[in-house]
Amino acid sequence: MTETSTRMDVLGLFPAGTQLAADGVLTIGGCRLDDIAAEYGTPTMIVAESALRQRARDYLREFRSRWPRSDVAFASKSFPCTAIQRVMAQEGLHLDVAGGGEIVSAVAAGADPARMVLHGNAKTDEEIQMAVDSGIGLVVVDNFDDIDRLERLVPRGHNQACLVRVIPGVAATTHTSVATGHVGSKFGLLPGDARRAISRIERSAVLHCAGVHTHVGSQLLSAGELAAAVAPIAALGTFEVYDLGGGLGVRYTYAEHPPSLAEYAEAMVEQAHELLPGDSRIIVEPGRSMGAASACTLYRVTTVKRGPVTHVAVDGGMGDNLEVSLYGQRFEATIADRVGGGREVSLVGRHCESGDELISSVPLQDPRVGDLVAVPVTGAYCYTMSNQYNGARRIPVVFTADGVARLVVRRDTWADLLSRDV
Ligand SMILES: *Cc1c(COP(=O)(O)O)cnc(C)c1O
Numbered sequence: 151m152t153e154t155s156t157r158m159d160v161l162g163l164f165p166a167g168t169q170l171a172a173d174g175v176l177t178i179g180g181c182r183l184d185d186i187a188a189e190y191g192t193p194t195m196i197v198a199e200s201a202l203r204q205r206a207r208d209y210l211r212e213f214r215s216r217w218p219r220s221d222v223a224f225a226s227k228s229f230p231c232t233a234i235q236r237v238m239a240q241e242g243l244h245l246d247v248a249g250g251g252e253i254v255s256a257v258a259a260g261a262d263p264a265r266m267v268l269h270g271n272a273k274t275d276e277e278i279q280m281a282v283d284s285g286i287g288l289v290v291v292d293n294f295d296d297i298d299r300l301e302r303l304v305p306r307g308h309n310q311a312c313l314v315r316v317i318p319g320v321a322a323t324t325h326t327s328v329a330t331g332h333v334g335s336k337f338g339l340l341p342g343d344a345r346r347a348i349s350r351i352e353r354s355a356v357l358h359c360a361g362v363h364t365h366v367g368s369q370l371l372s373a374g375e376l377a378a379a380v381a382p383i384a385a386l387g388t389f390e391v392y393d394l395g396g397g398l399g400v401r402y403t404y405a406e407h408p409p410s411l412a413e414y415a416e417a418m419v420e421q422a423h424e425l426l427p428g429d430s431r432i433i434v435e436p437g438r439s440m441g442a443a444s445a446c447t448l449y450r451v452t453t454v455k456r457g458p459v460t461h462v463a464v465d466g467g468m469g470d471n472l473e474v475s476l477y478g479q480r481f482e483a484t485i486a487d488r489v490g491g492g493r494e495v496s497l498v499g500r501h502c503e504s505g506d507e508l509i510s511s512v513p514l515q516d517p518r519v520g521d522l523v524a525v526p527v528t529g530a531y532c533y534t535m536s537n538q539y540n541g542a543r544r545i546p547v548v549f550t551a552d553g554v555a556r557l558v559v560r561r562d563t564w565a566d567l568l569s570r571d572v
Contacts, residue, residue: 155404155482155484155490155491155492155513156490156491157170157489157490158490159404159490160482160484160489160490160526161489162404163401163402163403163404163443163482163526163527164176164178164446164524164526165178165179165198165201165202165443165444165445165446165526166198166200166201166204167179167180167198167200167201168198170489173487174487174488174489175486175487176484176486176487176489176524178196178198178446178550179196179198179199179200179201179549179550179551179552179553179554179555180550180551180552180553180554181196181550181553181554181555183196183448183486183487183522183524184486184487184522185555186448186548186550186555187448187450187486187522189555190546190548190555190557190561191546191561192448192449192450192464192465192466192522193447193448193449193450193464193465193466193470193545194447194448194545194546194547194548194561195445195446195447195448195470195528195529195532195533195545195546195547195548195559196445196446196447196448196547196548196550196555197234197441197444197445197529197547197548197549197550197558198444198445198550198551199237199444199549199550199551200551200552201443201444202234202237202440202441202444202445202529203237203240203241205440205441205443205444206222206224206237206238206241206242206243206440207241208411209222209243209411209434209436209440210222210241210242210243212411212412212414212415213415213418213419213432213434216415216416216419217419217422217423217432219429219430219431219432220431220432220433220434221243221244221431221432221433221434222243222244222433222434222435222436223243223244223245223246223265223266223267223393223433223434223435224238224243224244224245224246224435224436224437224440225246225396225435225436225437225438225440226245226246226247226248226252226255226256226437227246227248227252227437227531227534228437228438228440228441228442228530228531228534229437229441229529229530229531229533229534230251230252230255230533230534231255231533231547231558231559232255232258232259232558233259233547233549233558233559234441235255235256235259235261236259236260236261238261238440239256239259239260239261239262239265244265244266244267244287244433245261245265245266245267246266246267246269246396246435246437247266247267247268247269247286248268248269248270249270249273249277250274250276250277250280253266253268253277253280253281253284253286254280257284263284263285263286263287264285264286264287265287266286266287266288267286267287267288267289267290267313267393267433267435268281268286268288268289268290269290269292269315270290270292271292271293271336271337271338273292273296273299275299275302275303278296278299278300278303279303282300282303282304282305282308282310287311288311288312288313288360288391288393289310289311289312289313290312290313290314290315290363290393291312291313291314291315291347291351292315292337292338292339293339294343294347294350297347297350297351297354297357300312300354300356300357301354301356301357304356304357305356306355306356308356309356309357309358310356310357310358311358311360312351312357312358312359312360313359313360313361313362313363313391313393314339314344314347314348314351314359314361314362314363314386315337315338315339315344315362315363315364315365316338316339316340316341316344316362316363316364316382316383316386317331317332317333317335317337317338317339317340317341317344317364317382318331318364318366318378318379318381318382318383319331319332319333319340319341319382320332320366320375320378320379320382322366322367322370322375322397323370323371323372323375324367324368324369324370324371324399325369325477325478327476327477328367328368328369328477329366329367330365330366330367330368331364331365331366331367331379337365338363338364338365341382341385341386344362344386345386348362348386348387359389360389360390360391361389361390361391361392361393361430361431362383362386362389362391362392362393363383363392363393363395363433364379364382364383364393364394364395365379365395365396365397365435366378366379366395366397367397368396368397368399368437368438369397369399369400369438369477369479370397370398370399371399371406371407371408371409372409373409373413373414373416373417373418374417376397376398376409376414376417376418377417377418377420377421379394379395380392380394380418380421380422380425380426381421381425384421384425384426388427388430389427389430390430390431391430391431391432391433392422392426392430392431392432392433393432393433393434393435394418394422394432394433394434394435395434395435396434396435396436396437396438396439397438398411398414398436398438398439399438399439400438400439400442400443400527400530401443401527402442402479402480402481402482402527403480403481403482404482408439411439414439418432418434419432437530437531438530438531439530440530441529441530442527442528442529442530443526443527443529444529445526445527445528445529445532446524446525446526446527446528446529447466447470447471447524447525447528447532447545448486448522448523448524449464449465449466449522449523449524449525450464450465450520450521450522450523451463451464451517451518451519451520451521451522451523452464452465452500452519453519454517454518454519459495459496460493460495460496460517461495461496461498462495462496462497462498462514462517462523463498463499463500464497464498464499464500464508464523465500466499466500466508466542466545467498467499467500467501467506467508468499468501468503468505468506468537468539469499469500469501469536469537469538469539469540469542469544469545470532470533470536470542470544470545471499471508471525471528471532472531472532472535472536472537473528473531473532473535474507474508474509475503475505475506476535480509481508481509481512481525481526481527481528482509482512482525482526482527483497483508483509483512483514483523483524483525483526484514484515484523484524485514485515485516485517485521485522485523486521486522486523486524487521487522488515488516488521489515490515491513491515492513492514492515492516492517493513493514494511494512494513495511495512495513495514495517496509496510496511496512497509497512497514497523497525500540500542501539501540501542502540508525509525533545533547533559538562538567541567542562543561543562543563543564543566543567544561544562545561546559546560546561547559
């Protein structure tokens, strides 16, 4: 565990462009965190818009410079709000959508349905109908029931392009909840079944098998494990499209060193050169590694309780960050105007569970009631799993760029907490 952290350590986990103002306050996208707290309250999710856009461009460049027929599809589920999906679409990315809700927000974001990829292991008739009605470009067939539904719902004369999701048989080194590529996974079909699905789709009058898809898991820290996805789908034959999934891990802690984007792209494309037809199109589907590092969550300290363990309690917790309780993800944190250094404390949330501990031992410099605490790398799977546990109002999202902050998702109101009761 980290004992202390330098300013450089801390700044290294915040979005590019994060600085300290002359009085020591963190600024993200040119905006002071104390100003953001004063204007929008806490907790608040802050996204450095330029860093996010740059990451999208870097992704496209790293893949297209190595394999020109590459597309990058942002995994909407990692941060499914229209503002984020709009940025991704504006930067030329495709969008992965898992289910009806993400189709709705992607369409509201102005994204082109032809550049969307529909996922899901339990798609309903309604969702398939939404995909067909909106003209989703690629539907990923996860099981034989998907084919039954598509054959029933795609109108005669149409031709829906599909990918077949294949279990690659790769047992990835990650939390079991986010490993998806092992034999026995609920996602996709084993190669023999995938072959049967492909030939059924090829015989269909309304469907077209554009290619194959696989996804090994999330928060993978080995480029080799990610690249192991290519061989199992290459073995299924020659197609127009090979969708290699997402999964690249991100750096949450001072100690972690995931592969760089260039190393990841190199490992994937090296396998593609070896195993895939040279004129095929590859798709990668980053979620976590696209948005996580562009955002942080800003909290206010409500209580400091000293004892055998010093508990620093903030005004959020598992209502806005379930990564800790679901996957044991470790984060780091800093006081917004005393960056780096300090003694280890337990940073806890406001929810009525002992498991609502944001970070178990994190150095904070002299934490006091009223301080602002920033937790970096929260731009993936936090907003999307936010909830109203303990009557929490789901937190707002603020974009910052060039010294300007703008609200893109507002905080729940107290009235929102009652709005569904009939
Ligand atoms: C979740 C998911 C992704 C994104 O995974 P990350 O680890 O966030 O990059 C990509 N493709 C599929 C099918 C997924 O389910």
